[in-house]
Amino acid sequence: MKNIPIILMGCGGVGRQLLQHIVSCRSLHANKGIHLRVVGVCDSKTFLVTQDVLSTEFDDAFLMDICRTKSDGLSLEKCISSGKCEASSYSESRRKLTDIAARLGFVLVDCSASSETIEVITQTVNLGCCAVLANKKPLTCSMEEFDKLFLQPRRIRHESTVGAGLPIITSLNRIISSGDEISLIIGSLSGTLGYVMSEVENGKPFSEVVKAAKDLGYTEPDPRDDLSGMDVARKGLILARLLGQRLEMKTTTVESLCPDKMGPDMMTLEDFLANGLPLLDNDIEKRVKKASSNGKVLRYVCILENSQCKVGIHEVPKDSALGRLKGSDNVVEIYSRCYVNPLVIQGAGAGNDTTAAGVLADIIDLQDQFP
Numbered sequence: 240m241k242n243i244p245i246i247l248m249g250c251g252g253v254g255r256q257l258l259q260h261i262v263s264c265r266s267l268h269a270n271k272g273i274h275l276r277v278v279g280v281c282d283s284k285t286f287l288v289t290q291d292v293l294s295t296e297f298d299d300a301f302l303m304d305i306c307r308t309k310s311d312g313l314s315l316e317k318c319i320s321s322g323k324c325e326a327s328s329y330s331e332s333r334r335k336l337t338d339i340a341a342r343l344g345f346v347l348v349d350c351s352a353s354s355e356t357i358e359v360i361t362q363t364v365n366l367g368c369c370a371v372l373a374n375k376k377p378l379t380c381s382m383e384e385f386d387k388l389f390l391q392p393r394r395i396r397h398e399s400t401v402g403a404g405l406p407i408i409t410s411l412n413r414i415i416s417s418g419d420e421i422s423l424i425i426g427s428l429s430g431t432l433g434y435v436m437s438e439v440e441n442g443k444p445f446s447e448v449v450k451a452a453k454d455l456g457y458t459e460p461d462p463r464d465d466l467s468g469m470d471v472a473r474k475g476l477i478l479a480r481l482l483g484q485r486l487e488m489k490t491t492t493v494e495s496l497c498p499d500k501m502g503p504d505m506m507t508l509e510d511f512l513a514n515g516l517p518l519l520d521n522d523i524e525k526r527v528k529k530a531s532s533n534g535k536v537l538r539y540v541c542i543l544e545n546s547q548c549k550v551g552i553h554e555v556p557k558d559s560a561l562g563r564l565k566g567s568d569n570v571v572e573i574y575s576r577c578y579v580n581p582l583v584i585q586g587a588g589a590g591n592d593t594t595a596a597g598v599l600a601d602i603i604d605l606q607d608q609f610p
């Protein structure tokens with residue numbers, strides 16, 4: 240049996256779902272000769288690790304205890320009393336992780352939403368460990384930090400950072416390795432904005448559609464976080480860097496659907512929803528009509544073309560994959576020498592289940608890095 244040791248950072252919706260997938264896939268993985276050995280888990284305050292990382296692991300009952308504790312909104316500290324682990328504080332955890340990395344090769348899985356994890360990921364990977372990320376932030380740092388992180392690209396996977404479980408990055412890597420030249424990538428990579436743009440197409444007011452999306456649970460608690468386009472910009476930058484473009488976040492052109500004067504510093508959420516948002520209806524309605532008169536529809540997309548990354552509203556043909564998009568699916572169209580008619584990848588681009596499934600597949604994909 241091949242043993243793959245795992246340390247998980249972040250125990251929110253995605254991290255917990257990953258632990259559940261690991262437990263429920265035990266026999267599937269055993270049939271493939273693989274055993275995933277979880278030896279450490281941390282949240283924003285506490286790092287739990289087995290007493291002896293070389294020979295012991297958290298058993299499945301303890302992993303489920305961790306999930307229950309975190310979904311009850313408690314800190315991992317509550318699990319210390321089980322006697323099944325050692326604990327350190329967040330500030331000690333970084334040194335602890337590099338100590339372990341010097342003795343044991345493991346997969347460090349980043350399911351946090353923090354920009355601080357990049358340092359420890361870089362250190363452990365350069366000590367011989369592997370990393371799997373669902374967290375986009377370490378990949379949208381400065382190019383200088385990015386280069387240090389990717390000194391060992393074969394030990395890093397991050398499929399779930401763009402389109403959750405959809406095989407977008409895998410597909411792009413295969414196209415790139417074959418020497419096929421990619422001329423254009425255009426993608427609707429926000430479930431929220433995909434839903435909003437397809438609903439306004441039929442004449443519904445923008446403000447009402449955004450409120451409906453919020454009620455359906457498609458948006459962040461504050462929909463301005465989606466409307467800013469920053470999440471799409473991060474995904475666009477990750478894809479651009481995959482294509483070898485040395486772009487920075489600050490050089491990415493991002494059209495925000497929420498004007499600065501309606502930002503969280505200027506208006507409360509309630510005020511924005513009641514009084515700010517409706518002021519945006521007219522402009523969107525005009526743009527929808529203009530597009531429609533050209534046989535086109537509006538989509539909020541990232542466009543990678545001519546070594547640039549642009550993010551914002553764009554007119555696309557009604558009868559294209561992007562134009563036919565309804566609901567909260569993500570869609571990416573990839574144009575290249577081989578794909579003059581684009582390669583289209585479409586499906587659920589968010590959700591704990593699909594995101595965690597993408598992370599798990601990335602971990603299994605690293606099996607050849609382990610003895």
Ligand SMILES: NC(=O)c1ccc[n+]([C@@H]2O[C@H](COP(=O)([O-])OP(=O)(O)OC[C@H]3O[C@@H](n4cnc5c(N)ncnc54)[C@H](OP(=O)(O)O)[C@@H]3O)[C@@H](O)[C@H]2O)c1
Binds near residue numbers: 351353399588594
């Ligand atoms: N959900 C999706 O559909 C989806 C799709 C694609 C990608 N992602 C990405 O996946 C990641 C996780 O998403 P989520 O929805 O599970 O987030 P979440 O529910 O907010 O959970 C985040 C977890 O990370 C922990 N954390 C925060 N800072 C940390 C740090 N510096 N070191 C270690 N742990 C830290 C938090 O600790 P506490 O519990 O102590 O607060 C929490 O357990 C995010 O980066 C997200 O962008 C999510």
Ligand SMILES: *[C@@H]1O[C@H](CO)[C@@H](O)[C@H](O)[C@H]1NC(C)=O
Binds near residue numbers: 310590592
């Ligand atoms: C993901 O998990 C979080 C925390 O358990 C939960 O609040 C959220 O509703 C889940 N999201 C989905 C789409 O299932």
